[in-house]
Amino acid sequence: MQSRILLTLAFAGAVLACGDDHLHARDGHVHDHSKREFPSTKLTPPSRPLTWGSLNILHTTDSHGWLLGHQKTSFPEPNYSGDFGDFASFVAHMKELAIKKDVDLLLVDSGDLHDGTGLSDGYPVGGVDAHDSNEFFKQLPYDNTLDMHNNFAPRFNGRYLSSNVNITVNGVSKPVGSRFAKFKTRKGRAVTALGVLFDFTGNDKNTTVQKVEDMVKETWFTDAIKDEPDVFLLAGHMPIARDNWPLVFDAIRAIHPTTPILILGGHTHIRDCLQLDGRSMSLESGRYMETIGWMSADLPAPKGHHGYPRHNGEDHSATKNITFSRRYLDPNRVTFEYHTGRGNFSFDTVWGHSITKGLEKLAKKFDLSFTYGTAPHDFTINQAPYPSNNSVLSLMSEVMPVALTVNNSRASIPNIMITNSGSLRFDIYAGPFTKNDQLTASPFADSFLYIPNLPFSVANAVLPALNGAGADNRKRDAAVEAELWARGYVGTRYREWMEDMARRNAEKRPTANLTLGYVTSDACPGVGDDTPHAPLQFHAVPDFIASAPPSGLADDAPIDLVFVDFIETQLIGIVNGLQKEKVYTTADVSPYTNVLATEVLGIYAQKEWN
């Protein structure tokens, strides 16, 4: 209890409510539950109980506003149908179980709470990004959280760990949250916690992100890690592999060669686990509330505790490998009920139920079920080949010419329209296409620019150049890739992961008796995926897509080249490489329309799917 209050004063109310036994909804409460809370599809339960250790962690990351759970009936969506209220009930029961087992259970989040759904992004004009959805987030008794891309408002001070992120307020630069926290768990374990953000350069105005390599040289850092706790807890919005965690890990190991170090990462949206040594584990727990991560560690009893083994002289436990386990849970009621030993009617807590109701109310307030039209079938990013009728990217090629020319004086001028495939964040499923679906499919509020009167042959060569594979282009690709990474597009790593998953399991697919979902292969021992699945189909997609070029034009016919705003620099470079008639600059670029990337699908659906 003390721990949470130290870290998250504002959570105190929720924290106090959390462990209480009397919060279960009585039967009467569940009668009005909608279908969402009882998935209509029969879900298969997890394969085996969780392994508990003396210290256990429930981990969420990159939830991106998916607090209402996944509600579509196309697979694998029902597997992720638990909402944040269900999760709250799950947490409450797990906290009780931890007390019964007399072990520690912490709840940790690694950031990216928003940019993904209507709940976080569908706020009315003048609202604050994720302000309302974060109100629900705050109701859970997180022991440690880090919020990244924005939401650096001073009112969050002290609630988030942000070791290397500063905000400038009234000309004074200061840490957004707390740089570190020291607290004791319920069982008396001393924890030193840090919250680290990867070297992010696309941060908001008035915020600075210090490079991790510089952070570990700071005096405050050295001071913070000097005293040995029972365990270091490093939660951060930084991928556990191919990034800078080893810098933090090594800095701690230089002083504390055997102290347990638990790392909870995020940002690349994958399920991943590795061990930097035998007394440390790093876990990354997916995205969009499609995964709840579980880590358990059999740590020695806390120092100072009467049972601490070190007092009898011979102590191997302080240097031996620690026994860890990790599991990736599909967040749905079947999973939650299975692991808490609850049934349909003993699972809901009053607290969880009220969160569900509150979320539904917010969805109503934001009018998220406003329907633009009816999607005739599923459109997916990677499950269908590109181009094809079922590809959401092919759909986008048709959507742009319709949506971007509405009320546009240039509508009659031939054009080619280009966007990046990473701007499409989620599949579109058959059935009502709502405001929420629009924001989940295309959550980035990018605008569209254009260069007028470009010769058709030049404009038509831009897309291949953007997607090009030549040596020259590879260098450019790296620059584009770096730009996308800096802006938070993590699609490349996620797609690599999905592609590898499909390839690895290709021969299994036809024979296996499994439903679709993630099939994780990571570097940690034991069972990873809580519920075994067969992998989804995977088809590679280009980085950039375009509308169909106008037909029957002469090479020199002038056309409009329309493109998503943030590729402006790369695109001008390409245009200048493709022709020598004129040196194009930003002065040749103008806004094409007021319609944003977040709006195009809705405009299209209203016209074509009604």
Ligand SMILES: *[C@@H]1O[C@H](CO)[C@@H](O)[C@H](O)[C@H]1NC(C)=O
């Ligand atoms: C940055 O800070 C200045 C001065 O404190 C303020 O006027 C401005 O609105 C801030 N910008 C953002 C994006 O918060």
Ligand SMILES: *[C@@H]1O[C@H](CO)[C@@H](O)[C@H](O)[C@H]1NC(C)=O
């Ligand atoms: C962050 O703020 C602290 C406190 O004001 C200051 O000492 C430090 O230099 C800042 N760090 C960066 C990287 O701006």
Ligand SMILES: *[C@@H]1O[C@H](CO)[C@@H](O)[C@H](O)[C@H]1NC(C)=O
């Ligand atoms: C301890 O763990 C490390 C890292 O996971 C591993 O390389 C080593 O083999 C383990 N040692 C023993 C004795 O199991």
Ligand SMILES: *[C@@H]1O[C@H](CO)[C@@H](O)[C@H](O)[C@H]1NC(C)=O
């Ligand atoms: C839970 O309740 C719902 C609705 O009454 C029912 O459809 C479902 O089969 C129940 N599930 C279990 C596991 O009992």
Ligand SMILES: *[C@@H]1O[C@H](CO)[C@@H](O)[C@H](O)[C@H]1NC(C)=O
């Ligand atoms: C794709 O859609 C078009 C237009 O609706 C249709 O004519 C065509 O048969 C479809 N192709 C496939 C492979 O389904």
Ligand SMILES: *[C@@H]1O[C@H](CO)[C@@H](O)[C@H](O)[C@H]1NC(C)=O
């Ligand atoms: C186009 O103009 C009409 C009439 O002014 C307006 O109702 C509509 O919302 C506009 N559409 C877009 C996409 O701007």
Ligand SMILES: *[C@@H]1O[C@H](CO)[C@@H](O)[C@H](O)[C@H]1NC(C)=O
């Ligand atoms: C395959 O599915 C059947 C029917 O659902 C089930 O009885 C059987 O246990 C499954 N086999 C495996 C290996 O999971």
Ligand SMILES: CC(=O)N[C@H]1CO[C@H](CO)[C@@H](O)[C@@H]1O
């Ligand atoms: C393991 C699991 O929960 N699988 C479910 C995933 O979704 C499909 C499609 O609805 C279901 O059939 C599976 O039972």
Ligand SMILES: [Zn+2]
């Ligand atoms: Zn994310």
Ligand SMILES: [Zn+2]
């Ligand atoms: Zn991120």
